[in-house]
Amino acid sequence: MHTPKPVALVIDARYIVPIEPAGTLVDHSLVIDDGRIIALAPTASIERDYVAQVRVALPTHALIPGLVNAHTHAAMVLMRGIADDVPLKPWLEDHIWPREGRHVSPEFVADGTLHAAAEMLKGGITCANDMYFYPDAAAHAYEAAGMRALIGMPVLDFPTPYASDADVYLAKGFAARDAFKHSPRLAFALAPHAPYTVADETWRKIVMYARQLDLPIHTHIAETKTEVDNARAASGESPVLRLDRLGATGPSFIGVHAVHLQPPDIETLATQQCNVVHCPVSNMKLASGIAPVAALAARGINVALGTDGAASNNRLDLFSEMRIASLLAKVATEDAGTLPASAVLRMATLGGAIALGLEREIGSIAPGKHADVVAIDLSGVDVLPMYDPVSHLLHVAGREQVTDVWIGGERVVDARRLTTIDESAVAARARAWQQRLQ
Amino acid sequence: MHTPKPVALVIDARYIVPIEPAGTLVDHSLVIDDGRIIALAPTASIERDYVAQVRVALPTHALIPGLVNAHTHAAMVLMRGIADDVPLKPWLEDHIWPREGRHVSPEFVADGTLHAAAEMLKGGITCANDMYFYPDAAAHAYEAAGMRALIGMPVLDFPTPYASDADVYLAKGFAARDAFKHSPRLAFALAPHAPYTVADETWRKIVMYARQLDLPIHTHIAETKTEVDNARAASGESPVLRLDRLGATGPSFIGVHAVHLQPPDIETLATQQCNVVHCPVSNMKLASGIAPVAALAARGINVALGTDGAASNNRLDLFSEMRIASLLAKVATEDAGTLPASAVLRMATLGGAIALGLEREIGSIAPGKHADVVAIDLSGVDVLPMYDPVSHLLHVAGREQVTDVWIGGERVVDARRLTTIDESAVAARARAWQQRLQ
Numbered sequence: 001m002h003t004p005k006p007v008a009l010v011i012d013a014r015y016i017v018p019i020e021p022a023g024t025l026v027d028h029s030l031v032i033d034d035g036r037i038i039a040l041a042p043t044a045s046i047e048r049d050y051v052a053q054v055r056v057a058l059p060t061h062a063l064i065p066g067l068v069n070a071h072t073h074a075a076m077v078l079m080r081g082i083a084d085d086v087p088l089k090p091w092l093e094d095h096i097w098p099r100e101g102r103h104v105s106p107e108f109v110a111d112g113t114l115h116a117a118a119e120m121l122k123g124g125i126t127c128a129n130d131m132y133f134y135p136d137a138a139a140h141a142y143e144a145a146g147m148r149a150l151i152g153m154p155v156l157d158f159p160t161p162y163a164s165d166a167d168v169y170l171a172k173g174f175a176a177r178d179a180f181k182h183s184p185r186l187a188f189a190l191a192p193h194a195p196y197t198v199a200d201e202t203w204r205k206i207v208m209y210a211r212q213l214d215l216p217i218h219t220h221i222a223e224t225k226t227e228v229d230n231a232r233a234a235s236g237e238s239p240v241l242r243l244d245r246l247g248a249t250g251p252s253f254i255g256v257h258a259v260h261l262q263p264p265d266i267e268t269l270a271t272q273q274c275n276v277v278h279c280p281v282s283n284m285k286l287a288s289g290i291a292p293v294a295a296l297a298a299r300g301i302n303v304a305l306g307t308d309g310a311a312s313n314n315r316l317d318l319f320s321e322m323r324i325a326s327l328l329a330k331v332a333t334e335d336a337g338t339l340p341a342s343a344v345l346r347m348a349t350l351g352g353a354i355a356l357g358l359e360r361e362i363g364s365i366a367p368g369k370h371a372d373v374v375a376i377d378l379s380g381v382d383v384l385p386m387y388d389p390v391s392h393l394l395h396v397a398g399r400e401q402v403t404d405v406w407i408g409g410e411r412v413v414d415a416r417r418l419t420t421i422d423e424s425a426v427a428a429r430a431r432a433w434q435q436r437l438q
Numbered sequence: 439m440h441t442p443k444p445v446a447l448v449i450d451a452r453y454i455v456p457i458e459p460a461g462t463l464v465d466h467s468l469v470i471d472d473g474r475i476i477a478l479a480p481t482a483s484i485e486r487d488y489v490a491q492v493r494v495a496l497p498t499h500a501l502i503p504g505l506v507n508a509h510t511h512a513a514m515v516l517m518r519g520i521a522d523d524v525p526l527k528p529w530l531e532d533h534i535w536p537r538e539g540r541h542v543s544p545e546f547v548a549d550g551t552l553h554a555a556a557e558m559l560k561g562g563i564t565c566a567n568d569m570y571f572y573p574d575a576a577a578h579a580y581e582a583a584g585m586r587a588l589i590g591m592p593v594l595d596f597p598t599p600y601a602s603d604a605d606v607y608l609a610k611g612f613a614a615r616d617a618f619k620h621s622p623r624l625a626f627a628l629a630p631h632a633p634y635t636v637a638d639e640t641w642r643k644i645v646m647y648a649r650q651l652d653l654p655i656h657t658h659i660a661e662t663k664t665e666v667d668n669a670r671a672a673s674g675e676s677p678v679l680r681l682d683r684l685g686a687t688g689p690s691f692i693g694v695h696a697v698h699l700q701p702p703d704i705e706t707l708a709t710q711q712c713n714v715v716h717c718p719v720s721n722m723k724l725a726s727g728i729a730p731v732a733a734l735a736a737r738g739i740n741v742a743l744g745t746d747g748a749a750s751n752n753r754l755d756l757f758s759e760m761r762i763a764s765l766l767a768k769v770a771t772e773d774a775g776t777l778p779a780s781a782v783l784r785m786a787t788l789g790g791a792i793a794l795g796l797e798r799e800i801g802s803i804a805p806g807k808h809a810d811v812v813a814i815d816l817s818g819v820d821v822l823p824m825y826d827p828v829s830h831l832l833h834v835a836g837r838e839q840v841t842d843v844w845i846g847g848e849r850v851v852d853a854r855r856l857t858t859i860d861e862s863a864v865a866a867r868a869r870a871w872q873q874r875l876q
Contacts, residue, residue, distance in 0.1 A: 080825075080834065086774055122819070314834045315820070336526070336724050337523050341522060381556045381861055382561070388519060391522040400836065
């Protein structure tokens with residue numbers, strides 16, 4: 001005789017887009033136990049095989065893997081819109097850095113990161129790759145939010161209120177990593193800011209630590225033409241080739257922006273199996289340029305998507321990022337077939353997981369992986385009619401259609417409400433910071 | 439003694455962005471009577487001067503003029519997502535036109551236009567410039583929705599189920615115009631599809647009617663490189679110069695797309711005081727190219743924004759269109775200062791009104807104009823903090839923040855619900871059409 005297996009949670013969905021394999025399953029259910037996906041099966045067959053402690057019906061929804069925001073400076077959300085319509089250099093030098101110098105503190109990072117987590121979770125982002133000062137404060141906020149994160153341990157070769165030199169940055173980063181080593185949804189990466197702000201000697205230390213401790217390296221690279229021109233003028237070497245010479249490239253290398261690349265750069269990124277994080281909105285808003293993502297993907301390079309910080313975006317919204325990535329690539333390559341919906345949705349999920357070294361844990365809806373899933377309601381007049389759910393997820397849906405989010409089987413967004421974060425408290429803190437920063 | 443004046447409606451708003459003059463008014467109120475704006479004054483002074491029949495408080499909102507969608511094919515919403523990631527020519531020839539031939543009918547246009555109106559109203563669009571078959575069915579739907587529209591009377595030089603030749607198209611269009619001549623929120627335009635689908639002889643007739651009846655001419659122009667190359671190969675003349683030779687250009691000319699222009703085209707559009715409608719999402723999605731909107735605006739040409747039809751967008755969403763217009767112009771001109779928030783918000787409101795010849799009636803919050811206004815709630819964690827409401831309206835807010843919409847003083851969206859349209863009936867019709875078209 002056949003006895004149904006007791007499980008924690010079954011989610012019945014009209015559509016499930018597992019990412020791997022590509023395509024859409026209709027009227028299927030996700031079976032979750034102990035925080036992990038244990039099966040994916042037709043809804044009609046569920047009751048024969050499982051008894052769910054909790055069963056959730058999503059009759060007009062698509063269920064997708066949690067989105068991975070593969071590059072952000074979460075706490076900068078407190079500077080959202082503080083200097084818009086300004087290019088990168090004056091934006092950083094005249095607006096952002098002076099304010100960071102005056103205001104950024106553990107309290108700023110704690111409040112800002114929790115705020116960013118609230119925004120990201122409500123928009124279906126279940127995992128973020130973060131790079132900012134006071135990573136311990138950020139880690140605490142992500143833990144409180146129940147969100148998955150790869151926390152960058154920032155390194156710069158100039159002093160800030162956070163740290164006086166590269167060794168102090170590194171020591172503080174490792175202390176944060178030690179403090180959160182048992183936190184199940186957190187991991188840490190080395191986060192040297194960029195080739196132009198970190199000298200060779202420091203890069204060598206970072207590479208040494210990355211090898212010894214098996215840590216990803218998360219850095220900005222080739223974001224602006226000025227950066228690349230200056231690097232070539234100084235040493236004749238492009239930023240990518242310099243980091244390759246220093247040993248930083250490899251499958252654990254997460255290179256953000258990668259806008260201004262020459263063929264040898266692309267060859268190096270491909271040969272070394274590096275990951276590139278595409279941040280189209282930030283690159284457009286700061287007029288940095290158009291990253292050749294279709295060419296990178298065609299060369300076999302893993303491409304993920306990031307929002308960058310909310311000061312240069314100004315939304316922490318991967319739905320908008322996905323749609324704009326596809327639109328921008330089409331017009332840039334003069335081919336409407338470039339970056340179709342399925343490819344971009346993969347970048348925002350499995351591509352992000354691969355970039356963060358988490359592809360065995362998250363990034364697709366597959367048995368054995370964490371139950372990080374997002375429900376998107378596709379029944380509104382702003383969505384209907386619908387001929388292909390995958391295409392609609394890219395070209396039609398927005399984060400406003402996200403209704404429910406689970407991380408490790410925990411429902412962190414329930415009918416559009418956060419269960420782990422007090423939204424009105426977050427809003428009140430944001431208004432207080434606005435007064436101070438203004 | 440001072441007696442307060444009785445008025446129909448007063449709206450107290452935290453922020454009002456009147457568009458003209460530029461900037462933001464804080465804690466002001468809008469006074470409305472008989473469907474028109476009669477005053478704009480500090481909220482603190484209102485009770486001394488006015489007694490409102492209805493008073494509405496918007497303590498965390500920005501109030502802006504209703505958005506003008508200056509180019510759409512509303513009824514095509516029923517083909518939303520039917521063929522994505524495909525270039526314009528096969529998209530039209532293999533996917534759209536065959537389905538239009540089989541399915542487009544007065545019933546299709548009535549259902550599709552009402553659906554599009556529902557989507558547009560909820561997203562803060564109060565006026566649309568529409569071009570599609572069966573304009574009588576479209577007019578009826580806009581009237582039922584309480585929405586303002588300029589209805590195109592379509593003209594093609596090839597037969598469709600709607601009409602057999604240009605004279606029949608024109609006769610049917612004028613019959614629709616006659617039927618709705620007393621409809622207070624509707625006006626009509628001549629809408630020849632494009633230079634490449636309408637021959638000189640027909641253009642001459644259209645120009646004659648436009649002159650006699652003082653009607654705008656609404657047409658696609660220079661959308662793709664192929665269109666312009668073919669025109670030059672055939673006659674040596676660009677589409678813009680050809681229409682200028684035929685007398686079609688002028689202040690009532692609404693040229694849509696205007697992607698592939700040479701300096702003489704831009705000079706002609708400027709000299710003739712033509713209007714250009716920029717549809718960035720459609721141009722990107724179909725890989726048509728990037729319209730030189732910053733250059734056009736700098737030359738003094740009025741630029742408006744349009745969503746195009748939902749089959750090539752796939753949202754009828756001017757918030758998304760505004761943001762992408764700004765981002766695309768910045769990256770295309772390599773200048774982050776291009777198309778700042780205030781300029782784009784003006785395009786989407788007053789720019790649209792000017793294009794449609796309605797700038798004395800709508801497009802800004804000014805005494806004497808129709809009370810077409812939209813409330814956007816700026817209090818959520820996905821919006822806060824906020825340093826500049828105008829910048830936030832472009833770079834942060836989305837249509838999901840629209841809470842209330844008035845047209846001619848009538849509240850057509852009340853706390854996110856449509857008052858003029860049965861949303862569930864619209865959704866049911868969309869699902870029925872989806873079955874038929876699939």
